[in-house]
Amino acid sequence: MNREYLPKEKAIYQAVLALFEEGADINSLTVAEITGRAGIGKGTAYEYFSGKEEMIAKAFFYNGEMFCGQLYEGICKKSTLYDKIYCVLLEMERQIPSMDCVFRLLHMLSENSSVSRWIRKLLREREMTEEAPAAGMIRRVLLDELDGREMPSEEMMTYLVFSIYSRIFCYGMMLKDEKYQNAEQRESIRSLVCQGVCREVEDALTDPKLGQNLTG
Amino acid sequence: MNREYLPKEKAIYQAVLALFEEGADINSLTVAEITGRAGIGKGTAYEYFSGKEEMIAKAFFYNGEMFCGQLYEGICKKSTLYDKIYCVLLEMERQIPSMDCVFRLLHMLSENSSVSRWIRKLLREREMTEEAPAAGMIRRVLLDELDGREMPSEEMMTYLVFSIYSRIFCYGMMLKDEKYQNAEQRESIRSLVCQGVCREVEDALTDPKLGQNLTG
């Protein structure tokens, strides 16, 4: 599934990601820094990429694909919704450096820089025009949960995806907060997140009328 | 409460925000563009700011303060948790341009650019070192809900704040998604979000033991 990457191409990706993880500001990254770190000549990079933006955009995209791939593998091994979500949160915790890159990728999606435009172009090319990157994965997990029950309304599905997505997203943000570096605290919150997701999904799938006439 | 802003200072803020709302990339904004839009001389800007970074950082901070101030006013007028959350979501929808700026401000908090460093400095100066900007507001709303009931555990409080924060945050993200531009769909999801928040909070406050021994 993962295409093969040319060695120099991969070296560029890893250089960009390494520099980012070391605290470099993406917008101040220079081609000289990137190629220097990658151990290749400046001119060489232009044999593989059209410009700096493409290097950076593809590097973050590369990381996103790797990360999602690993998440997906983990999810497939679990059977319950609780375990699947738990597995995702745990994987996020195990790969905090990659997570930073993933978050940056998500930020870039809503930016207006030339790197961002490249990111969006890459998404379009690979027909990943989902509501949000990786949201498709959540939708698929939800569909697995139906298990013969009645399909909820489209609004409800959208809401559920958003709800789960947002909880996972914010758990990731929390991982970066220095106030929540305590392992037990994380464990506790991780459980609460999984439990919250399960209850909400279960309620929604059990009673499909839920959410209607709410504002009436 | 809001301090007074010098006219030229304010002109710079509004110019930065206007350019951003028109789709400019923050990292490629030039001082010439900003001052040109603000209708003042390039040199004049340097009488009020130490450099481009300060201009941009303070502009977004200014917008954040304005936006939060309006949200807070709205919240204070409502009595139920549902209405408070609903009010926040509605206000977000009414001020989509401002929302974009607020999101950008949040993104910048986790960046490593010189603008970001300015933002963090401003936060520190005003002692806003909460878990996340505006998260303090959510915590206060939650405390109002206690209404004599037993205070839940600190983990639970943290989780609830995160849970609410993440839903609001993702509702904002959804507002930007072209697939959810339909007013009715938004109305429906807005209700689901409020309902989801209320149920979760009510459960947690009613049964303080919830969330304990979850992993056991």
Added chain:
Amino acid sequence: MNREYLPKEKAIYQAVLALFEEGADINSLTVAEITGRAGIGKGTAYEYFSGKEEMIAKAFFYNGEMFCGQLYEGICKKSTLYDKIYCVLLEMERQIPSMDCVFRLLHMLSENSSVSRWIRKLLREREMTEEAPAAGMIRRVLLDELDGREMPSEEMMTYLVFSIYSRIFCYGMMLKDEKYQNAEQRESIRSLVCQGVCREVEDALTDPKLGQNLTG
């Protein structure tokens, strides 16, 4: 003899000289620094001077006039050539900060900056188009020494002025050298300079043929 200076004009001169004595680089002096130090408004300076260059040029010129005036007063009180030269060297030592300004003034004469052009203009205006500033003073001292004896050739006079000038000049340079801060050493060299000047002058005035046919 010394014309009166307007208070603000003098304040500018003293500010420039003070800044210079504190180590400021003349070419990087700003009008803001000068007027700030002088305690007057930036615009006010332009009521008295046509621009920054004039301020600086006139300030150094002012210092030069003051310094030469004091030297001249001292010389007039002495009767022998030895004492006159000794008096000059001693005065130089007593006014080292002023000396720095005098040297800078001399440097500027051979520069090509706009300040220098102002200095030269001032010299021309006051008809001080001598071989070198203050060289006229030396020539007059020499003429005093003739005392009835035969006037030497013009070449010899020129040479003598230069010879004395150069010794005084270099004594001043030596004063700035950290290796010659020892008072006794200075005393000793001061005497050697005076003695050297006297012997040379005496030889030249006693035997007017000296210096002729030298290269033959």
Added chain:
Amino acid sequence: MNREYLPKEKAIYQAVLALFEEGADINSLTVAEITGRAGIGKGTAYEYFSGKEEMIAKAFFYNGEMFCGQLYEGICKKSTLYDKIYCVLLEMERQIPSMDCVFRLLHMLSENSSVSRWIRKLLREREMTEEAPAAGMIRRVLLDELDGREMPSEEMMTYLVFSIYSRIFCYGMMLKDEKYQNAEQRESIRSLVCQGVCREVEDALTDPKLGQNLTG
């Protein structure tokens, strides 16, 4: 002995010196002018120098080294003190454009600009912390003259070096004066300078007690 210079490095030096000799003010030289004259791109200069100051400082230093090298070669070929000094003065006259640069270099030593700081740094790096640049050369010439005679006191040596230095220096200043452009006049003064130096040195070396008890 002279290290090799990279072609572009040398082009910058020559451009700076040429511009200076054409009357440009050092402090208003722009990088664009320098590189334009050197026939290289603006950015290229920054591959060889850290900034404008380094370019200018090294250019003048380069000229100083070249000039002193030539002087030294000339001196070595002469045997008498008279001829050595005469050779120096003649060389100065033959290379008036270079002389201007040398004088500017000397001026810069007592300035406080960033170019000056570079010059002093270069001197320190090459351990040329003599009393004044090239003064070491004079001291060596003097030692050659001892020729078995008793070494004079340190004060006397210092005085002699200064005395010779100052005469040479002022001869150089005279070369620039429009009043002394007449070849015969110069010839005459040149002889007087050499003769003056020889008599003073001879007196001092012959009678080592000279200069003592002078002020008593």
Added chain:
DNA sequence: AATGAATGAGGATTCATTCAT
């Protein structure tokens, strides 16, 4: 294919000078 020296467009910043008060 790989390189890195050379380039110059572009942008932040400074500061002399003006002028309305």
Added chain:
DNA sequence: TATGAATGAATCCTCATTCAT
């Protein structure tokens, strides 16, 4: 007369990109 806020021309320097080797 005195001021200092406002200005924008001028300049240093960076860095993405090219291209001869």
